[in-house]
Amino acid sequence: MEVDKGKGEAEETRKVAEADRDTVTLKSSDGKLFEVSKEAAARLSTVLAGMIAGGSIDDNGTDLKQIGSEALENVVDYCNKHANSIPSAALISSSISFNTAPFKEPEEWERKFVDRLSHDALFDLVEAANFLGMERLLDVTCHKISEMMKGKSPDQIREVFNIKNDYTKEELEEIRQELAWAFYDD
Amino acid sequence: MATLSWSDLPPELLVLVLECLPSLADRVRVRAVCHPWRCNARQHSLPPLLTLPDGTFLSIPDGEVIRMPVPEDSRCHGSVDNWLFLMQTDGECSLVNPFSRATVELPKLGTVWYNDSFNATSGLNPIIYKPVVPSALESSPDSLVAMLILDDGHCSTICICQPPVATDVSSARATWPIQVFDDIAFVSGKLYGLGPCNKLFIFEMDYESDKPKISSIKCISHWIGLLRDLPQSVRAKVHIKKEYLVECCGTLLRVRRFLQCDRHGLAARYLKHYHTVGFDVFEAGMSTNSSKWRKVNHLGGQALFVGRHCSKSLPAIEHNGIQGDCIYFMRDYCPTRDTLRDSGMYNIITGMITPLLSEPVAVRQHHGGN
Numbered sequence: 001m002e003v004d005k006g007k008g009e010a011e012e013t014r015k016v017a018e019a020d021r022d023t024v025t026l027k028s029s030d031g032k033l034f035e036v037s038k039e040a041a042a043r044l045s046t047v048l049a050g051m052i053a054g055g056s057i058d059d060n061g062t063d064l065k066q067i068g069s070e071a072l073e074n075v076v077d078y079c080n081k082h083a084n085s086i087p088s089a090a091l092i093s094s095s096i097s098f099n100t101a102p103f104k105e106p107e108e109w110e111r112k113f114v115d116r117l118s119h120d121a122l123f124d125l126v127e128a129a130n131f132l133g134m135e136r137l138l139d140v141t142c143h144k145i146s147e148m149m150k151g152k153s154p155d156q157i158r159e160v161f162n163i164k165n166d167y168t169k170e171e172l173e174e175i176r177q178e179l180a181w182a183f184y185d186d
Numbered sequence: 187m188a189t190l191s192w193s194d195l196p197p198e199l200l201v202l203v204l205e206c207l208p209s210l211a212d213r214v215r216v217r218a219v220c221h222p223w224r225c226n227a228r229q230h231s232l233p234p235l236l237t238l239p240d241g242t243f244l245s246i247p248d249g250e251v252i253r254m255p256v257p258e259d260s261r262c263h264g265s266v267d268n269w270l271f272l273m274q275t276d277g278e279c280s281l282v283n284p285f286s287r288a289t290v291e292l293p294k295l296g297t298v299w300y301n302d303s304f305n306a307t308s309g310l311n312p313i314i315y316k317p318v319v320p321s322a323l324e325s326s327p328d329s330l331v332a333m334l335i336l337d338d339g340h341c342s343t344i345c346i347c348q349p350p351v352a353t354d355v356s357s358a359r360a361t362w363p364i365q366v367f368d369d370i371a372f373v374s375g376k377l378y379g380l381g382p383c384n385k386l387f388i389f390e391m392d393y394e395s396d397k398p399k400i401s402s403i404k405c406i407s408h409w410i411g412l413l414r415d416l417p418q419s420v421r422a423k424v425h426i427k428k429e430y431l432v433e434c435c436g437t438l439l440r441v442r443r444f445l446q447c448d449r450h451g452l453a454a455r456y457l458k459h460y461h462t463v464g465f466d467v468f469e470a471g472m473s474t475n476s477s478k479w480r481k482v483n484h485l486g487g488q489a490l491f492v493g494r495h496c497s498k499s500l501p502a503i504e505h506n507g508i509q510g511d512c513i514y515f516m517r518d519y520c521p522t523r524d525t526l527r528d529s530g531m532y533n534i535i536t537g538m539i540t541p542l543l544s545e546p547v548a549v550r551q552h553h554g555g556n
Contacts, residue, residue, distance in 0.1 A: 123192060126199055138202060146206035154218040161192035166221050175218045 024052065026076065027061030028069040034076040040083035046133035066131050071124035078113060078137055106140045114144040119161065193219075197226035208507045210245040210252060214285075237265035237496045238516055238529075244542065256282075264495035266317045266331075271495075273315075281317060281331070281349075283324070290323060291350035292331065298345055298352045299335055304359035310339040314494055320372040330398055332377055332389075334370045336494070342367040344379070344389070346398050353397040365403065371431035371497070373438045378470075380431050380440065381405065386470060386479075407470065407479065426460065428519070430492040434499035438470040440479060441492050443515060445528075457519055461528045464537065465513050484535055485511045494518040511535050514542070 023035045042049040051057050064072060106114070117125065122141060129137040149157050158165055167175065195203075204227055207213050217227040238244055243252045256262055260272040269281040269290070279292040299305050299312045314336040319329050328349075335343040344367065346354040358366045365387070367379040377389040386407035392399045430441040445460040467490075468479040487510035489502040495518060502510030509531065516529035530541045 119192075123190065123195070127196070130196070130199055138199075142199065142202040143206045145203045149203070149207065149216055150209070150212055152215065154215050157216065157219050161219075163191060163193045163220050166193075175224075 024048070024057050025059065025061045026072060027058075027063050028067055028072040029065050030069050032069040032072070033061045034072055036076040036079045037083040040079040044079055044082055044134050044136060046135075048132060064132075067128045068124060070121055071128040074117070074121065074125050075128050075132065075134070075137070078134075081109060081113065082136075106143055110140045111144075114140055117144075193222045195223075195226075200226045208245070210243075237270070237493070244516075244529075256284075263315045264317060266319055266496060267322060267498060269317075269323055271315055271317050281323065286324075288324075288327070290327060290331070292333075292347055293345075293350060293352040295333060295335065295345060295352070298355055299337075299343055302343065302355050302357045302360070304357045305337070305341075305343060308337070308339055308341070308359060310337045310341070312337045312343070316370070316495055318370055318372050318377070320375045320377075332370060332372070334367060334379075340366065344370065344400070346391075346400060348396065348398055354399040356400050356403070361403075368429050369431040369494075369497070371433050371438060373433045374436060378431060378438055379403070380429055384429075386438075386440070425463070426457075428494075430494075430497050432490050432492060432497045432499055434485065434488055434490065439482070439490070439499075440468045440470065441490065441497075441513060442466050442468075443492065462515060462530065462532070462539065464539075465515075465532045465534065467513070467534060482534075487511065489514060491515075509533070516542075 022038050024038050024041055026034045026036060028034070038052060042052050051062065056062070067075070114122065114125075122144060126138065126141040126145065128134075129141055148160050152160065155165075157163070165172075200223060204213050204216060207216065213227070217224050238251070245252055256270065256272055257274070259275045261274075262270045263273050264271040266281065268285060269283050271279070271292075272282055273279050273296070277294040277296045279295045281290040281292060282288070295315065296312060305312075312335045314334075316334040316336075318332050318334070320326075321329055323329055331347045331349060333345040333347065335345060337343070341358045341364070343355060343357045345352050345356075358364050363382075365381050367381055367387070370377060370379045372378075377391065379387040379389060381387050385405045388404050388406050389400050390402045390404060392401040425444045425446045428443045428445070430443070432439045432441055442465060443462055444464045445457075446463045447459050448461060449459045467482050467485070469482050471478045471480060485499075487502055488499045489505075489508050489510055490513045491498050491500070492513060493516050500508065502508045502512070511534050513532045513534060514530075515532065517527050530539050532539050
């Protein structure tokens with residue numbers, strides 16, 4: 001009985017300690033641990049916010065089995081950078097204002113943040129952001145991907161993203177006919 | 187990590203990426219990259235396009251004017267949503283979606299117009315065609331199409347079509363007193379017309395025997411237009427007004443557009459010297475048979491597009507680059523070479539007009555698939 005009681009108390013203390021901590025520990029699919037600002041994680045990720053509020057954060061590292069270490073490192077990096085940057089007034093208003101366009105341009109540091117990523121890292125990050133319900137990071141990564149497509153022909157886009165052209169010659173000709181006006185006329 | 191290829195990008199993420207691409211051409215090119223993208227992007231709606239009177243499209247978010255390839259013997263006379271109303275030199279009419287290439291055959295509307303004995307003896311010609319549909323043609327291709335035809339005698343003719351045939355024609359000349367309709371719109375499957383002296387009419391339809399006919403045209407609202415209703419900026423000077431009917435979230439809006447002349451004397455007689463100075467919007471109270479107009483001061487985040495050849499409303503929040511509570515208008519009178527002259531965006535809350543493009547546009551010519 002006494003042992004049980006002791007255990008309960010320890011659990012209690014641990015929970016209090018966890019609530020007091022201002023970081024949370026996340027564990028990638030390959031078992032690496034990352035610390036992230038609790039405030040930023042809760043603010044930027046609806047999934048993490050739910051886990052923090054629901055007390056399902058594990059002090060020894062909350063398992064995120066769907067996210068590899070490289071992507072998780074970028075997520076954590078983004079959260080921590082965000083915690084240090086003062087959110088602009090425009091960003092705050094965009095989430096509450098009814099009439100403004102749903103998307104706000106990435107800020108300078110966010111742009112730099114995604115610019116340095118390899119294509120593979122960008123792919124993993126956009127999926128991680130989607131999984132963690134990180135709306136802002138999704139906006140920033142999708143914006144980056146769209147920039148890589150802008151003004152390019154389907155051939156150029158395939159080259160940039162290393163996508164195999166899976167159309168038959170006939171299909172391709174059909175698409176070209178159908179969408180003739182959308183191709184540059186050179 | 188990334189064992190997956192970019193072609194495996196989940197559909198919901200591809201859609202988010204497409205939303206960051208304001209240009210219609212970009213979106214179309216992305217769709218042409220590979221099978222999965224083509225399939226996943228198909229679910230995504232096209233960016234808002236404003237059909238210009240000359241049959242070109244203005245892609246609003248990026249201000250690009252796109253000329254769709256139409257068959258050589260066809261001319262675009264108007265549009266409904268993303269469907270162009272084309273008329274061939276031999277009089278054949280159709281609605282064509284240039285994106286999907288779907289086609290709805292229509293009767294020869296010119297012939298239908300002249301077949302009406304009142305029109306035939308008038309010595310006049312139809313000049314403006316405005317097609318309206320009760321629901322999106324993409325989802326209901328068998329839909330009824332109503333066509334408002336305006337002629338150079340300032341009279342209107344309404345033609346009801348169950349494609350590919352015309353099932354009823356109602357010429358203003360055949361009515362007494364003459365009821366000319368400035369604009370028509372479908373709301374919740376019912377056809378409304380804006381008539382003389384600012385009256386609102388409802389067209390009761392008889393759908394028996396697969397041939398929809400207009401069984402009666404009933405006035406449901408009078409409008410006593412008082413000068414004091416006008417915006418202050420308009421009241422002070424000579425002006426003319428144009429009116430549109432637009433369906434918006436299940437309600438019927440009457441949009442008044444005010445134009446003023448920037449010249450004095452005789453020049454004020456010519457429409458070409460006019461430009462738009464403001465708008466006001468009224469909602470029809472349709473709960474009772476005798477409806478009243480109520481002035482509205484915002485559009486609940488919707489954006490309106492008005493023109494004699496097409497009008498529509500869109501939820502701005504769903505479209506990057508479109509502003510809510512704004513009326514997008516274009517020059518739909520006195521054809522000029524400069525398609526975008528007197529076109530812009532009127533913010534109903536601030537009363538400000540912003541031009542659609544700050545720089546003159548070069549219309550990009552697209553070679554069709556020929």
